[in-house]
Amino acid sequence: MRILVTGATGTVGRHVVDQLLTAGVTVRALTRNPETAALPPTVEVVRGDLDSPTSEMFEGIDRMYLLSLGDPKAAIDRAKNAGVQRIVTLTSAVEDEAHQATEQAVEHSGLEWTHIRPGMFAANLLDWAEGIKTEGVVKEPYANARQTPVHEQDIAAVAATSLLFNGHNGQTYALTGPESLTKKEQAESIGHAVGLKVSFDELTPDEWRTTSGIPDFVADWLLDIWQQATVTPEPVLPTVEDVLGRPAKTVCQWAADHVGDFR
Template sequence: MRILVTGATGTVGRHVVDQLLTAGATVRALTRDPAAAALPSRVELVRGDLDAPAPELFEGVDRMYLLALGDPQHVTDLAKRAGVRRIVTLTSVVASETRERTERAVENSGLEWTHVRPGMFAANLLDWADAIKTTGVVREPYADARQTPVHEQDIAAVAATALLFDGHTGQTYPLSGPESLTKREQVAAIGAAVGLDLRFEQQSPDEWRTQVPGFVADFLLDLWRQATRTPEPVLSTVEDLLGRPARTLTEWAADHVGDFR
């Protein structure tokens, strides 16, 4: 079984590659820079990206892990023409035009499909790494926003399961971590894991906005504002599919000690 992994050097894609290899699959990885990919030697590296995929990329491929990037209709058409039978997408629990366009193209293809929709990536908290290293203080708005950070390895494990095993066709899997944590609690969890005494200081939205590009700031501020009123739900999807609890934020931070010290 040959599986094409797009975004193979990304936060989730790299773990998808590792888990597929462990299961004995043949993995073809799409990357813009094969020389810098640092993927295992058993991986078939192909230079390119989803904005202009070559038809040859899909030759001999049985299944594909697809990021919500590029022109999904074109990618799906090329994949179907080449004989790909199953596509697992990585989109998001947050509704967007990109998600809708990607999922619609795959669903309309007539191929087997599964959508993996993670919520907040725990890896987003790497944005705090510099502040933690230099000051031990994280400063952001909406300290009481309750979120459910999900470990990238759990996202990858769900995607790999849907790629490797039957029984997931036509399913949409929203993912979360196993606990709902305020930003203060997130900082405390990281501190406990890496052995540092950390603090969270609340900023005003206006002060924080001066440090972040406009469209990103607007998106995040709206997300955090909503999470103070309606906490992100804790979902059982990871445990239901994998037969084990989702990894906690403390476990995630322990896997990333080197990023915070």
């Protein structure tokens, strides 16, 4: 079996590649810059862009992991014509027109499909790394926003399982971590995992906006999500455990895998 992994150098894609290699399948990785991909030597790394798909990208491919970016219809059509039989998408639990278009295009292709929809990536907490490393503090608004961060390895494991095994066709898997934690509790969990005392300095939205350096439209989006999570905590879903047969990884476990980023 040969599986094409798009977004193979990304936060989740690298883990998808590793898990497929562990399972013993042949992996082709699609990337714009093969020279800097830094993937394992057994991976077939090819230069390409889904916005300009070629038939050669999909030649000999049985199944595909599709990162939702841009308009995928042309790529999906070429994949189908080349003999690809199954597509597993990575989209998002957050409503987004591009993600919805990707899912719909895959469903309309007539191929086997599974959609992976993670919520908040635990990897987003790397935004706190510099403050924790230099001051032992996280400075953000909405300390009591309750979230359910999901480890990127769990996302990749669900995707790899859906690619490798039958029984997942037509399924949409919404993924979360195994615990609902306030932002303050997330900071404390990171501190516990990396052996540092980490405090949370709650800023007002305006204070954070003026110091974050984030574009206004992104700041508005994040502030809205965080404010909502203070009123309605993000739910804890059992999907990771249901699919993998083991519990999802906690924020503390995630931080232990990223100690070098915080120390």
